[in-house]
Amino acid sequence: MSGKRLTREARRERILAAAAGVFASAGYDAAGMREVAAAAGISTPVLYDHFPAKARLYAALLESEVDDLLAGWAALPPSDDPEVLLRSRVSAIFAWLEAHERGWRMIFAEPPSDPAVASVHRRGQERATANLAALFHGVPLDLTARIPRPLADEVLAEACKSALNGVATWWWDHRDVPREEVVALTADLLWRGLGKLTEGER
Numbered sequence: 001m002s003g004k005r006l007t008r009e010a011r012r013e014r015i016l017a018a019a020a021g022v023f024a025s026a027g028y029d030a031a032g033m034r035e036v037a038a039a040a041g042i043s044t045p046v047l048y049d050h051f052p053a054k055a056r057l058y059a060a061l062l063e064s065e066v067d068d069l070l071a072g073w074a075a076l077p078p079s080d081d082p083e084v085l086l087r088s089r090v091s092a093i094f095a096w097l098e099a100h101e102r103g104w105r106m107i108f109a110e111p112p113s114d115p116a117v118a119s120v121h122r123r124g125q126e127r128a129t130a131n132l133a134a135l136f137h138g139v140p141l142d143l144t145a146r147i148p149r150p151l152a153d154e155v156l157a158e159a160c161k162s163a164l165n166g167v168a169t170w171w172w173d174h175r176d177v178p179r180e181e182v183v184a185l186t187a188d189l190l191w192r193g194l195g196k197l198t199e200g201e202r
Contacts, residue, residue: 012050015040019057024102055116065103066124072096082139082198090187094179109172132157141197160190
């Protein structure tokens, strides 16, 4: 008796899961589509029917990881306390990294060089900036800069995101440092600056 035929979406998910393992063990450059097809238990033509190029396959994986990271942010409870908002999100980011080594590597430790993949990476970074900017927009800030508040929120978000990206990349090579300490140091650094901007509005 033959097995149940997979739907196109189910087969796509199987391909992505198989590709994740192949890319993790071989790296993007060395991984081949034949190896991915074999790992997924399908023929190479079927694989190419879903993903016409290796870059498209890797980009789909990267986008999935970014979606998962940002979904974790969205699930965090709201707060009227700016410090709680900041620290909870910093903590959530590093908890996600520790639990999702593949995503950690793809988003932070090994930035893509392929233009097709880099564009997906860039969109993910832009989404992260937008999420942080929306967070800042709900917090009264005492700013000396005379620019529109939405633009100021975007600048602050980009600065915070750059700091988080830098620490995430550094931690990849220094995982002997406990996550709790990385979170505390990063949150302290960011709050020392952002906290000052909220003092005049309290």
